[in-house]
Amino acid sequence: MYEGPVQDLIDELGALPGVGPKSAQRIAFHLLATDAADINRLITALQQVAKGVRFCEICGNVAADTTCRICGDARRDPLLVCVVEEPKDVLAIERTREFKGRYHVLGGALDPLSGVGPDQLRIKELLGRIGRDEITEVIIATDPNTEGEATATYLVRMLRDFPGLSVTRLASGLPMGGDLEFADELTLGRAFTGRRAV
Ligand code: ZN
Numbered sequence: 001m002y003e004g005p006v007q008d009l010i011d012e013l014g015a016l017p018g019v020g021p022k023s024a025q026r027i028a029f030h031l032l033a034t035d036a037a038d039i040n041r042l043i044t045a046l047q048q049v050a051k052g053v054r055f056c057e058i059c060g061n062v063a064a065d066t067t068c069r070i071c072g073d074a075r076r077d078p079l080l081v082c083v084v085e086e087p088k089d090v091l092a093i094e095r096t097r098e099f100k101g102r103y104h105v106l107g108g109a110l111d112p113l114s115g116v117g118p119d120q121l122r123i124k125e126l127l128g129r130i131g132r133d134e135i136t137e138v139i140i141a142t143d144p145n146t147e148g149e150a151t152a153t154y155l156v157r158m159l160r161d162f163p164g165l166s167v168t169r170l171a172s173g174l175p176m177g178g179d180l181e182f183a184d185e186l187t188l189g190r191a192f193t194g195r196r197a198v
Contacts, residue, residue: 006032058129060105060122062087070102077101082139083126083155084180085109085148092181093141096189101139104129109147110154118154126155130162137166139195144174144183156198168195 001007006028014024031039055061056068063069070076070090080101084090090103106121129135140155142148152169159167171194174183183191 055105059103060087060107060125061090061103075100079134079136080139081126081129081135081137082141084141085143085151089141089143089180092183092188093192096185096192098189098192099139101137106142106151109142109151111147111150121151123155123158127158130159130165135165137168139192140167140169140198141180141192143180144176144178148180167198169198170195 002010009028009031010021010024013019013027014021016024019027031042054063054065056063056071057066058071059068061068061070065072077100080099081104082093082099082101083104083106084093085106085108087105090105093099093103104122104126106123106126108116108121110116110118110121126138130138138155138159140152142151142155156167156169159165170188170191172191173187173194174180174191175187180188
């Protein structure tokens with residue numbers, strides 16, 4: 001145990017996901033040796049997040065404005081929408097460079113035991129988009145785990161009745177039980193190009 005503010009900092013850092021006690025200590029001492037200007041940028045970033053983060057009104061992705069960069073990009077194909085669970089999944093798919101359409105972020109996956117039903121996810125918003133905009137294909141890219149599968153099955157049922165809409169899912173080959181973000185770019189890219197109609 002260190003005394004005072006240093007230990008407070010280590011405790012706070014150690015409470016973050018993926019940061020063990022040793023990493024927390026290393027980061028804390030790194031910060032102690034950092035310029036005041038760099039520390040202030042970190043403080044500002046934390047304060048901005050604490051004030052609240054904005055989400056795109058169209059797709060639900062993290063945004064700096066009312067809509068995100070992808071929804072505002074006229075070069076992106078508005079006919080294709082890829083449905084993912086979290087904003088981090090958008091990043092994972094963007095890294096593959098296989099997808100030139102737009103996204104829809106659900107904000108999680110169906111998990112009845114934790115009280116997450118269809119109303120807790122942005123499913124109504126998705127159905128609204130499909131009814132309103134010209135969308136020809138919805139690609140379901142939920143995580144390859146139990147909750148992600150349940151969510152995909154539910155979405156397929158909800159999307160079946162839209163005339164002329166093709167619904168596809170990523171090809172198998174992604175490591176089961178994990179998160180989309182843990183798949184390497186090549187595997188995820190292949191799953192994307194090999195997507196199949198459901
Ligand atoms: Zn957006």
